[in-house]
Amino acid sequence: MPQTLYDKLMSAHIVREEATTSLIYIDRQLIHEVTSPQAFEGLELAGRTPWRLDASIAVPDHNVPTTDRSSGVSGIEDPISKLQIETLDKNCKAFGINEIQMNDIRQGIVHVVGPEQGATLPGMSIVCGDSHTSTHGALGALAFGIGTSEVEHVLATGCLWQSKSKNLKIEVNGKLNELVSAKDVALYIIGQIGTAGGTGFAIEFTGTTIQDLSIEGRMTLCNMSIEAGARVGMVAVDDKTIEYVKGRPMAPTGEQWDKAVTYWETLHSDEGAHFDQTISLDAKNIKPQVTWGTSPEMVVAIDGVIPDPDKESDPVKAESIKNALNYIHLKANTPINTVVIDKVFIGSCTNSRIEDLRIAASVVKGKRVANNIKLALVVPGSGLIKQQAEAEGLDKIFTDAGFEWRQPGCSMCLAMNADKLEPGERCASTSNRNFEGRQGQGSFTHLVSPAIAASSAIAGHFSEVK
Amino acid sequence: MEKFTKISSIAAPLDRANIDTDAIIPKQFLKSIKRSGFGPNLFDEWRYEDHGEVGMDNSKRPLKKDFVLNQEQYQGAQILLARENFGCGSSREHAPWALEDYGFKAIIAPSFADIFYNNCFKNGLLPIVQSNEVMDELFAFKGEITIDLATQTIRTDSQTYDFEVDQERKRRLINGLDDIGLTLQYADEIKAFEVQYFKTYSWI
């Protein structure tokens, strides 16, 4: 029977099947400092040890400062951030887990580091105590976020109980308009299907538009599958995937490489495979997107206007529009490109890869950040990306334009480290979540692509690239 | 894990859709490296007038009087009623930990976010799905509600509603069984799988 990619990946990993759930073997577990301490605590309390040490790789990212780190972990000002990172270091040492520590050049956001190091390989089952683990599906892997008790479960047993999701195909065909990026595709899809549109599904993104995306772009797209309600987002393996993996530090070599490639080439949905649902979209309808509300589905094109709750026939939707506008201090029917911003954040596991930085740099080159912008941040996804960007002179372009160039980490994606918005501040952000208070209590987040973040920084309000 | 059999309690009605995990437990509290003690900060931004931070004496903070958990009649509620897509957002387990630590044992809503739904079972919380029509009735009902996991029913004084739950999850909840111990019963099976697996996928 023809199988979907998701079905293939699931069946390759089934250790034991029960009526509604299966025990799945986990190839790779990525660990960061926020969702692991309680898991290690649980292991220790129960006197258990990790099942397979080389399955795991750890890196601190959520809490790391993005400014000066020359005094190491002991120099972190926030006592709780410091405690979490110290706890990760301590646990990895105690249990013998491979950790990329804070001041290692390879350190960065866990979902950037995994693929970059070749710790993420096609066909692998990958978990992490973080919902954006879906990112790794861009390489044809089965990757999903888990909670802390599951982190403990995978550490202790090498496996996880999973019930099968339904298959959803999202097909995008056609050539993207100029300056429309994977981020716009992601936001557009969520705008179309809603934040619960993918609930219960594993999404496979297909179509010529997706094939044309770089691996970085596919990661951006798969990253936001979770905002579309799905735990898993995937793209089939093709030549680009294999090219991307080749030569990565943890990728196989020699004979093993050839053997792996032969297998990886089978990682696509078979002709005629059954999808429970298919959604087809046309790339030419996708314009640069900006969210206006407090959910990623509250999104309009850059030339669009903020919706009017009085024109919404569904009372539940009208109410949520009203609540969102009330929170975010915006009025219905306002053109989004007149909305003035205070801060700009280019970074996060959605958009902090070299390609993102190149696009943003090309937009700001030779220009200056508008006077009303209090802070514009560029935070590379890893130390290696930072190094690469510096070699290309991108840091200089950003700092000349008035941006701050920071150390890698999650930074202002979430208000957990020193990079936060103040109440009432409005931010153009390349991250993935615009929930109330996500970037700081009482702050307003608008999700955009790196190009739009860059052009909006220059304009001082949301703006198309001029 | 505590055993879950039958509970009878007043239900706190939280009449909102898309309640995300950041609202359930704001992120400044996620920094703890422990599993317990999150209850006082459950729904922190909706519950208190001031901005909550780790280490504050919550008993001294000014309450938002009209928030449901601050109302006299809902004190001690073990059941929470909510609307669609409850628990959306981050995968962090602090949300079920906070709900459980506060004293909730069950949440009834028309739909839940996947990860949150799974995390509930792992922490002895029972998420129950009911249709919008039933939810409207439950929201309107003001008395004590009984949830019986064995018979998979919700009872008010005049109505009984059935609910679905995965049988394996039910068994574990009822017996208060720890997941890891259960899985390790299959340790030999996992080892046998690995031998075959690493032969086929030798590069991993």
Ligand code: SF4
């Ligand atoms: S960058 Fe943001 S979304 Fe990504 S892992 Fe970090 S906090 Fe989560």
